[in-house]
Amino acid sequence: MQQMEYDELQRKLTRLHDDILTGEQNIRNCIASLMAYEGGFYVQAISAKVTELLNEMETSAIASKNNFYNADVAVSDFIALTIETDVMDE
Secondary structure (H helix, E strand, O other), X not given: XXXXXXXHHHHHHHHHHHHHHHHHHHHHHHHHHHHOOOOOOOOXXXXXXXXXXXXXXXXXXXXXXXXXXXXXXXXXXXXXXXXXXXXXXX
16 A cells, blocks of 8 residues: 555656646746747847856756656665565564
8 A cells, every 4th residue: 555655646746846847848938939039028138148047947957857856766766675675584
């Protein structure tokens, strides 16, 4: 039962994390299109800074996704190790 609960929680958390990153990507795309030449808010001096900020946000999002994946792998490894070593003596 505990493994099933963990798996369900993991699926929900992964879906939530993916939804957040997708939403953030949509916002970055929208801002980038507005800052493009003739995109509505294009101002040469500002657009370069906004583009730099968007690149930093993307780098952060990628790092966040990698960290989330690494944490999931670590928890899975910990569970497997616990199952392997936590045996009853006969």
